[in-house]
Amino acid sequence: MPEPAPTTAGASVRRATARLADAGVPSPRVDAEELLAHVLGVERGEVRRLALLDRELPGDAGARFAALVARRASREPLQHLTGTAPFRHLELVVGPGVFVPRPETEQVAQVALDEAARAQAARGRAVVVDLCTGSAAIALALATELPGSRVHAVELDAAAHAWAARNVAAVTAAAGAAEPLVHLVRGDARRALAELDGTVDVVVSNPPYVPPDAVPRDPEVAAHDPAVALYGLGADGLEVPRGVTAAAARLLRPGGLYVMEHAEVQAAAARAMVADAEGFGPAETLGDLTGRPRMVVARRLGGARDGGPEES
DSSP states (O other): OOOOOOSBHHHHHHHHHHHHHHTTOSSHHHHHHHHHHHHHTSOHHHHHHHHHHTOBOOTTHHHHHHHHHHHHHTTOOHHHHHSEEEETTEEEEOOTTSOOOOTTHHHHHHHHHHHHHHHHHHHSOOEEEEESOTTTHHHHHHHHHSTTOEEEEEEOSHHHHHHHHHHHHHHHHHHTOSSOSEEEEESOTTTTTGGGTTOEEEEEEOOOOBOTTOOOSSHHHHTTSOHHHHBOOSTTSOHHHHHHHHHHHHHEEEEEEEEEEOOGGGHHHHHHHHHHSTTBOOOEEEEOTTSOEEEEEEEBTTSSOOSSOOOO
16 A cells, blocks of 8 residues: 655655655656645745655645655656746746746847846837747746836737736736736747838747657656647758747837747857848857857947947
């Protein structure tokens, strides 16, 4: 017979940590604490305190926690179990059908934010477009961190668009804003927002870019992130990004900036992709927070600054 679930916080976290470690979960202690925090409706810091004191768990909390730990041990994403994912200062709702935002994308948002802030300082308002927005993580980060900016987001997939709509509504409500903080459009990134052609200050995108033969190693990604959000089509995985790049050239004003996330191994190919598109100056590769080459940046020709991005 299986051993009964522990009834105290400390014992529960210790057992869960061991089980998740045996299952190959990369951060077993953190995940165990996050899951118990979710069950108890408290912050993770409070779980650490309860575990240190080995306090009794209320009601059926131990059983509910054990059930979630079993699902996490099967490599179901932590964010699907808690229903939320952090992104910069935001807590977004996520689940099956939408790509879970990753920490490395926060630097992509930062580059876009820095450029939008310069545009707003120079002209009084910044116009930003986030193509292939997924959960709307980048779009909402920019809209909330740069008040007064006008942020548009485009998503074609119906399931992802529904998650984005939930996030836009929730963040807008939390901000007490009368109008949505992000203008969300369901449509094809290659053709959407034609009314903005030639007027946008920043186009940012984290599009599907994984090549067809590069199946992600982590089960959380390979089995649970939607394929439409992962695979960029074409032999190199850059067919979707090529369409996004063409859309960026169409949308950007002269001097506007294009920022696109890509895989570490695609740095040279992404620069070549931008060079093949019409209307951009020299493309540059920038790193994520760990220094890995993870984004291509280029400026639309025709403005006062036809080179790459300014230093932040």
